[in-house]
C-alpha cells in the first residue's frame with residue numbers, strides 16, 4: 214500500500230515582493246494517515262519586469278488598491294476553486310496534483326486561474342511533501358541522483374528595465390569558472406562585487422543598486438561595462454577568463470521595434486539590425502571572456518536565432534529566456550530549428566512544478582544547458598536553489614551577491630553544499 218499524506222488545507226495570501234508589489238504566498242497543510250500528524254509548508258511566487266510575450270499569465274486584480282497590481286482575485290482562486298479541487302488528494306502525487314490544476318484552469322496559458330495561483334499551490338505542495346517525509350527539498354525533488362551544485366551567474370551591473378540608468382542591455386554577470394565548489398564561487402563573486410563598487414565609486418559613479426542587486430551606474434555600452442568588470446576581477450586578484458568569466462542578458466525583446474525590425478538603444482543612441490546585433494556579440498566574445506548571451510535577439514526571431522547559433526553557437530551559450538519561456542512546446546521548436554543551446558528556467562513562466570521539470574528534462578536530453586533563474590521581483594523563498602540541485606542543473610542565476618531576496622537563494626545552496634558528500638562542481 215502506498216503512503217498517504219492527505220492535503221487537508223490550502224491557504225493563499227497576498228504578500229509583498231522585493232519591488233514592493235503584491236504577490237502570492239501559499240500554505241499547504243497535509244496530514245499523515247498513519248500518525249495523524251499535520252505538516253504545513255509555505256512557498257511564494259516571484260514576478261518579472263521584462264516578461265516574455267509567451268509566458269503563462271500572471272493575474273492581477275485591477276482594483277485601485279496597489280494601483281491595480283493587487284492579487285486578491287488570485288488569492289480567491291487559491292482559497293476556493295483550487296482548494297476545493299485538491300482537498301483530500303495525496304500531497305505526494307505531485308504530477309497528479311499539477312494535472313488537476315492544469316485541467317481546472319483549462320487554458321493553454323493559465324489565464325483562468327493565473328499562473329501565480331497555480332505555481333504557488335504547486336510549489337507549496339512539493340515543499341509540504343518533502344517536509345512530511347522529513348527530507349531536504351532538493352532530495353525529495355531530485356531523488357538519489359541529485360548531487361550537483363549549480364555554478365552561480367551573478368548579476369553585478371543592472372540596466373534595461375531593471376534600473377533607471379542609461380544602460381540598454383539588462384544584465385552583466387560574473388561566473389567564477391575556476392571555483393571547484395559553490396561556496397568558493399560565491400566568495401569569489403562577492404569579492405569582485407566589492408571591488409567593482411570601489412572602482413565605480415573612485416570614478417564618481419553611482420553605486421546605487423538595481424532590482425537584482427547589481428550596481429546601476431550611467432555606463433552606456435557593453436564595452437564600458439566589460440572593461441569595468443575586467444578591472445574589478447583583476448583588483449580582486451583573479452584572472453579574467455581563467456578564474457572569472459562573464460555572461461550577459463541582452464533582453465533584446467525589450468529593445469526590439471517590430472514595425473522597423475530593428476533594435477533601439479536609447480541610452481547609446483544607436484539603432485541596430487539583427488545582423489549588427491550578432492556582429493556586436495562577435496566583437497564582445499573576441500574582446501572579453503564572455504561565455505553566455507541570453508536573449509540576444511527578439512523572442513519571435515527564430516530565423517535570427519538560427520543565424521546567431523550558426524555564427525557563435527560553438528563559442529558561447531545562447532540562452533533562450535523570452536524565446537522559450539520554460540515552455541516545452543517552444544523549447545522543442547528551438548531544438549528542431551537548432552536555434553540555441555541553453556534554456557533559462559523560470560518556474561512562474563509556466564505555472565506548475567511538473568511542467569517546469571518536464572522542460573528541464575527536455576533540454577538536458579537535447580544536450581542543452583539549463584540555467585535555473587530567479588525573477589527581478591523576488592521573495593525570500595529559495596525553492597529554485599533546491600530545484601537546481603535536484604535536476605543537476607549547470608547554473609543558477611539569482612542576481613548580485615547582495616540583497617536578502619537574492620542571497621536567500623545563494624545561502625540555501627551553501628546549506629545544501631554541506632549536506633552533499635560530492636559537492637564539487639563537475640569539470641567544465
Ligand SMILES: C=C(OP(=O)(O)O)C(=O)O
Nearest residue numbers: 261262263264587588589
Ligand atoms: C530575471 C530576468 O528578469 P525578469 O524577471 O524581469 O524577466 C530575466 O530577464 O532574465
Ligand SMILES: [Mg+2]
Nearest residue numbers: 462507508534
Ligand atoms: Mg532574461
